[in-house]
Amino acid sequence: MVDYKDIKVIGFDADDTLWVNETYFREAELEFSKLLSKYETPNKIDQELFKMEIGNLPLYGYGVKAFALSMVECALELSNKNVSPKTIEAILNIAKDMLNKPVELLDGVEDVLKALSTKYRLILATKGDLLDQERKLEKSGLTPYFHHIEVLSDKKESNYTKLLKHLDVKPSEFLMIGNSLKSDVLPLVNINAKAIHVPFHTTWAHEEVDEKETNGKSYKTIGSLIEILNILK
Amino acid sequence: MVDYKDIKVIGFDADDTLWVNETYFREAELEFSKLLSKYETPNKIDQELFKMEIGNLPLYGYGVKAFALSMVECALELSNKNVSPKTIEAILNIAKDMLNKPVELLDGVEDVLKALSTKYRLILATKGDLLDQERKLEKSGLTPYFHHIEVLSDKKESNYTKLLKHLDVKPSEFLMIGNSLKSDVLPLVNINAKAIHVPFHTTWAHEEVDEKETNGKSYKTIGSLIEILNILK
DSSP states (O other): OOOOTTOOEEEEOOBTTTBOOHHHHHHHHHHHHHHTTTTSOHHHHHHHHHHHHHHHHHHHOSSHHHHHHHHHHHHHHHTTSOOOHHHHHHHHHHHHHHHHOOOOBOTTHHHHHHHHHTTSEEEEEEOSOHHHHHHHHHHHTOGGGOSEEEEOSOOSHHHHHHHHHHHTOOGGGEEEEESOIIIIIHHHHHTTOEEEEOOOSOOOGGGOOOHHHHTTOOOEEOSSGGGHHHHOO | OOOOTTOOEEEEOOBTTTBOOHHHHHHHHHHHHHHTTTTSOHHHHHHHHHHHHHHHHHHHOSSHHHHHHHHHHHHHHHTTSOOOHHHHHHHHHHHHHHHHOOOOBOTTHHHHHHHHHTTSEEEEEEOSOHHHHHHHHHHHTOGGGOSEEEEOSOOSHHHHHHHHHHHTOOGGGEEEEESOIIIIIHHHHHTTOEEEEOOOSOOOGGGOOOHHHHTTOOOEEOSSGGGHHHHOO
């Protein structure tokens, strides 16, 4: 039984925890695959784009700009450097459209933040582009509930350890809430902080974890964010 | 006469304050201009790339990935969508080379940080990509001197006001040190914090300010970072 009585600071993941995000990446991948359909099958295009993104991750990191650069590079490769400038232009426009998308809040988000912000210090802890995340927070109308945004270059144990040091809280005083087992839950449990998992219907392959990794790990999974209010009474 | 006795936290700009950066952008622009030389004069290419970057700034923000995407878009435009895939590939490689550059520290940086870190809390306050800045800090060997990195989506007064709130310090307790009058000096002076200007030999056109804007503003300019040690004794 996990005990939440020491919690002082709650970190919320942003994308697919507070608002829709992965869905837009899936749509973008579909558009990309259509643009390159004369060179390869949709399945092969998907695979190659994913490989390109993972290969570029150490250099580019996460977010839409990194994704855009990987799409351009992947188009060059899949077409054997025959891709037309018009297609490159269309790829840049996919990325710009993603950055301009309206923010679609998930169920219960505002009620949860309103209730928790009176009792805890809330922060947004994300690994996208800072500017993009700030823009989404602004559009979401949720700004007043958060003390500030923390953008992490990655969400591994060492990143969270640094974050807690910087926030000046003990692991036992920090709760992370998010949709990714790999990024929002397991690293926290491993450093003795608390975590609650709220799955989103779509998960990027890079964020998937093996069942073995979650064995015996102490965290809670809830079906919808609003259930938090039953846990943190 | 500016008084520094209340200072508790010192923010250091990173690029062109601690290490060389703008020089690499100038070199990249030169390479870009060579790649597109059959379409336009170097001067016109420079102008159009700058316009593209400024136009994309609200959407892409600062940093190498934003610069890369603007170069690709500018190449499409300057060539009337005739640019070859090989040129697009060469542009992506310019960006990758920039991200892989070694870190070249400016004079006196390590001595200054070593001396100040025993008396003040030092933070790195930059507006590039978080991952890129973390990597540069890592390569620089300067990590132990800093409490943490703050990546700001922009360096305007409102960004610094938020930062000070988040750091829980008063404006009079914060000193910013950097090479850009527009980003590291004037916004601080305007919110009654302190600033010291250390010019770098090259300034991006977007960071230049009119002489009028600095009139009557209270900040110090020094020729080299090491002079800080004479001011903050």
